[in-house]
Structure formats: structure tokens, C-alpha cells
Amino acid sequence: MSALKSIVIGCGSMGNNQANILQSLDEYELVAVVDIFEEAAKKTGEKLGVPWSCNLEHVLNEYDIDVVAICSSNKGHAEACICAARHQVKAVYCEKPMAINLGEAKEMRATCEEHGVILIINHQRRIGEDMRAMKKAIDDGLIGEIIRIRTDNGGDILSDGTHGIDSMCYLANDAEVKSVTGLVHRKNYNDSDDEASGYEKGNGYRFGHAIEDGGVGFIEFANGIRGEVYCGDMVLKRTAYQCYEVTGTKGRLWRVGDYGRTGGCNVFIDDGNDDSYDIQKNIGDDKWMYRPRNNTWRPLIDDLAGKENGIEKSYKILADCLKTGATHPMSGNIGYTDMEIVMAIYESARLGHAVALPLQQNDFPLDLMIAEQQLQTNKVQ
Ligand SMILES: NC(=O)c1ccc[n+]([C@@H]2O[C@H](COP(=O)([O-])OP(=O)(O)OC[C@H]3O[C@@H](n4cnc5c(N)ncnc54)[C@H](O)[C@@H]3O)[C@@H](O)[C@H]2O)c1
Incomplete structure (x- = not known):
């Protein structure tokens, strides 16, 4: 070709x-x-x-x-x-x-x-070596049944949270999403969308649209996994750009920010062994309480630094897909689901209750909240 x-x-x-x-x-x-x-x-x-x-x-x-x-x-x-x-x-x-x-x-x-x-x-992160290693650990049953996936993302939900949401969906086996519950807050009231004054990060607008200062989303996957997304100033303090914690019935995975990309391993597993976790009988057989021991974390994979360029890899996959007709792992359908989840976080924040997917709202709910002056009443004093 x-x-x-x-x-x-x-x-x-x-x-x-x-x-x-x-x-x-x-x-x-x-x-x-x-x-x-x-x-x-x-x-x-x-x-x-x-x-x-x-x-x-x-x-x-x-x-x-x-x-x-x-x-x-x-x-x-x-x-x-x-x-x-x-x-x-x-x-x-x-x-x-x-x-x-x-x-x-x-x-x-x-x-x-x-x-x-x-x-x-x-969303090239989903095909990265770190994500694939975490998914394999999950698929191999190393941490048991997955209960929760949590991601912290520096930045706004639309531009940065979308990466965390997409990778979370990958780890959750791209399971159907039943509902989304969200909260957002916005401290900045420079509501001009004039390009000259508005597009800078920190000025209430970025990349040509409004942004919030902080947001949180809870995602109910049909396979029973609960997703948690934290963005902007709602992330854990001192967290690097992006973090993932996966909790299973037998252990945990922790992708500790992005620093591993410039040196050192950044994905850890606490899978312990039979005596590192326990089912607490006193709370019932259908419930569980994962109990880590001290010092059970170990690197899941060796140093990730500089091993691959996700975007380059993705373009190579695209060239193959065009030859063979195979579906690309970052297809528009997956991207659409990510958008639905992102928008459902805003829509839930706007309505004040959980929203079911498929989402009906076609407009950007943050714009609607700004127009309705809904966020002003939430101002942090
Ligand atoms: N996948 C990732 O990891 C990743 C990382 C960074 C940025 N991005 C995305 O890449 C995009 C660009 O980000 P950036 O950091 O390069 O931004 P940037 O501001 O550096 O560059 C954007 C460029 O687009 C141009 N532009 C704006 N509107 C246009 C239009 N309608 N037609 C043609 N050109 C137009 C601007 O003049 C500017 O030169 C954003 O959507 C961002 O979310 C993705």
C-alpha cells in the first residue's frame, strides 16, 4: 500500500x-x-x-x-x-x-x-504499556473481582478527565455504563467567551469552551464496578497529572501519577498472597474487607520510561486497520461513550441527581449552568 x-x-x-x-x-x-x-x-x-x-x-x-x-x-x-x-x-x-x-x-x-x-x-493512554499491564493483571485475576476504579486528573473534566474516564472504561472492560452522578464548581466568573480574553487556562475558559475549577464523577458500570473521577482542584493534593487506583476483592493496583514516564516504575500491585487479605466473616459471606499487610506493594512492570510513544503506535495500528478492516482500539464509538460520561457528569451536576445513560442532553450542561447562573450560588466564600 x-x-x-x-x-x-x-x-x-x-x-x-x-x-x-x-x-x-x-x-x-x-x-x-x-x-x-x-x-x-x-x-x-x-x-x-x-x-x-x-x-x-x-x-x-x-x-x-x-x-x-x-x-x-x-x-x-x-x-x-x-x-x-x-x-x-x-x-x-x-x-x-x-x-x-x-x-x-x-x-x-x-x-x-x-x-x-x-x-x-x-485517547492514546488506553493502549499504553502501563494500562495493558494493569488490564492483564485484572484479567489474570491477580486482584480478584474489581470493585472500584478511581482516577485523579489534573485539569478540567472535558480535556483531562476524558483521558482518565477512557482508561477507566478500558480497565472496566468497556462495560456498559448505567448511570453517572457528578458535581462541579467554578470559582471564576469571567464569563466572556471572547477568544482574546477567555481561552487561557485559569480564566474560566480553555480550548474554546468554558471549564470548571473542580469536578467529581461517580460512574455505575453494568458489571458492578464503581468508577470515581476527580478533576481539577478536587484531586488529591500533590498527585501528579494522572493517577489510577483499582481495588479488587484480593488486592489493588496503583498507577502513581505520570512520573514513571520520566524515570522509575509508576505502576504497583498489592496482590499479596492468601494471607494478605481476608474475608471478614463477621460482616457476612457476601461482603468483604480487603486487608493489606505492610510493605506488600511491588512494581507491576519494570521501568516504563521512554519505552513507547502511544500516538505513534496508534497511527501504526490505524495503517493496519485501513489495510485489514480491523477495528481500531480507540474507535469513535468508544470516544463517543467517553463524551457521554463526561457530559453526564456535568448534566448530573446541573440537575442535582444521577443521570441514566444514554444521555439525552445534546448541549454542554456547563454552558447551561453558567447561563442559568447556577454556579454563582455555589461560590466558595
Ligand atoms: N492526547 C493527548 O494526550 C493530548 C495532549 C495535549 C493536547 N491534546 C489535545 O490536542 C488539541 C490541541 O492542543 P494543543 O495543546 O496543541 O493546543 P494549542 O493551543 O497549542 O494549539 C491549538 C492550535 O489549533 C489552532 N486552531 C484553533 N482553532 C482552529 C480551527 N478551527 N481550525 C484550525 N486550527 C485551529 C490554534 O490556532 C492553535 O495553533 C486539543 O484538543 C487538546 O485537548 C491532546
Whole structure:
């Protein structure tokens, strides 16, 4: 198969990262880069020696493009995806979060389906060596039946929590989600969505949409697992960017932040042995109380540092999928479920009760809460 003709939309840090990856892989040919800001497009295009443009439509009309990488701000994902799908590209590789509301995500999925376009949402963490090792430990029964998966994510629910939610779903075997209960709070009242004043992190807006300061979500999976997501200022203090704790009836897994990526192992297991846990008979046979001993944690895998680049790996998988027709592990359907969970956290916070999936709300509930001045009354004094 000849190299897949590709373009990158959005020439910021992720766009440059993906453009470099596409240029480095034999399976792909980087044909052009696109950004709404001329300066950004020109800088990246000239650096990489490829044509640049501010007009996606023109680029799609001019070249016969196979793969479109969407690395623009979250606000532009849906428009770019729908435009690319209508031009009958083979695959859209869209950065997370899929979109900024569920209505957009539905339209992206439907347009790709209609035109036979493969849609990938870039939650590359789920195919990382750490996640696969944790999943294998779970599947091998090393920590018994899974009761709870908890994840801490620095940042907002939409941009950062989405990674934690996606990896949590992977560890929970992508089981159906029955309901979601959420809480969010927002201390910042600069509610302008004017780009010049608003898009900076910490200013109430980021990547072209409103954000909260902190959020918590509880997810009820149909297989009995309870998911807990903590974001922004609700994460455990001094936690690195992303943490996972998995509790089973016989042990625990702990992915201790991201520091392992720059040195040292960051995934630990406490699987003990027969005398490291116990069923407490006094609370009934159907209940359990996991009792760890001191010093039972050990590394699950050796040093993870620098072993693989998840995005590069994912692009290689995509090239194979296009050859064989196999389904990519980061498919649009999985990305859509992640979006539903993210949006259900906000919707639950808005309504004040748990919400069942499938979610009906197509708008961004945080916008609705801001418009209704709902969050102002929650202001921390
Ligand atoms: N998967 C990951 O681990 C990961 C990590 C970082 C960022 N991201 C995602 O990547 C995307 C970009 O993040 P970033 O850190 O590179 O941001 P950035 O601000 O550095 O770059 C975004 C670029 O997109 C351009 N842009 C904005 N709207 C556009 C539009 N409608 N059409 C074309 N270009 C447009 C901007 O001019 C800017 O150059 C975001 O969606 C973010 O969530 C994912």
C-alpha cells in the first residue's frame, strides 16, 4: 500500500507533535498543515517543508487526502471532522475530547458512518504499556473481582478527565455504563467567551469552551464496578497529572501519577498472597474487607520510561486497520461513550441527581449552568 496522504489541522504543540510523527512513519506522507492562524500554519509548514494553509476546504479539494489529523482547539473538532468526512477521506484521527457537546459528537459519528470514514479519538493512554499491564493483571485475576476504579486528573473534566474516564472504561472492560452522578464548581466568573480574553487556562475558559475549577464523577458500570473521577482542584493534593487506583476483592493496583514516564516504575500491585487479605466473616459471606499487610506493594512492570510513544503506535495500528478492516482500539464509538460520561457528569451536576445513560442532553450542561447562573450560588466564600 502506498503511503497514506495526511494533513494536520491545528499547528500548536499537539499538531506539531503529530506532524512530526506522520513525517517519521513510512506508512504516512504529510502533505500539508492547516491552522486558522496564518502565523502558526506558516511556521509549522516551513519548518517541516510542506505546504500550509488557513483553509481546510481548499486543502481537501486540492489534494486526495486519506487521513486527517485534528489537533486544533476542542471547539473546532466537530466542524473539521464533519468537513473531512464529507470529502470522503479514509480516516479522521481526532484529538480528545471528541467535541464540546454531545450533539456535535453525534453528528461527527453519524457523518463518518454515512461516508464510510473511520473515526479515531486520540485517547492514546488506553493502549499504553502501563494500562495493558494493569488490564492483564485484572484479567489474570491477580486482584480478584474489581470493585472500584478511581482516577485523579489534573485539569478540567472535558480535556483531562476524558483521558482518565477512557482508561477507566478500558480497565472496566468497556462495560456498559448505567448511570453517572457528578458535581462541579467554578470559582471564576469571567464569563466572556471572547477568544482574546477567555481561552487561557485559569480564566474560566480553555480550548474554546468554558471549564470548571473542580469536578467529581461517580460512574455505575453494568458489571458492578464503581468508577470515581476527580478533576481539577478536587484531586488529591500533590498527585501528579494522572493517577489510577483499582481495588479488587484480593488486592489493588496503583498507577502513581505520570512520573514513571520520566524515570522509575509508576505502576504497583498489592496482590499479596492468601494471607494478605481476608474475608471478614463477621460482616457476612457476601461482603468483604480487603486487608493489606505492610510493605506488600511491588512494581507491576519494570521501568516504563521512554519505552513507547502511544500516538505513534496508534497511527501504526490505524495503517493496519485501513489495510485489514480491523477495528481500531480507540474507535469513535468508544470516544463517543467517553463524551457521554463526561457530559453526564456535568448534566448530573446541573440537575442535582444521577443521570441514566444514554444521555439525552445534546448541549454542554456547563454552558447551561453558567447561563442559568447556577454556579454563582455555589461560590466558595
Ligand atoms: N492526547 C493527548 O494526550 C493530548 C495532549 C495535549 C493536547 N491534546 C489535545 O490536542 C488539541 C490541541 O492542543 P494543543 O495543546 O496543541 O493546543 P494549542 O493551543 O497549542 O494549539 C491549538 C492550535 O489549533 C489552532 N486552531 C484553533 N482553532 C482552529 C480551527 N478551527 N481550525 C484550525 N486550527 C485551529 C490554534 O490556532 C492553535 O495553533 C486539543 O484538543 C487538546 O485537548 C491532546
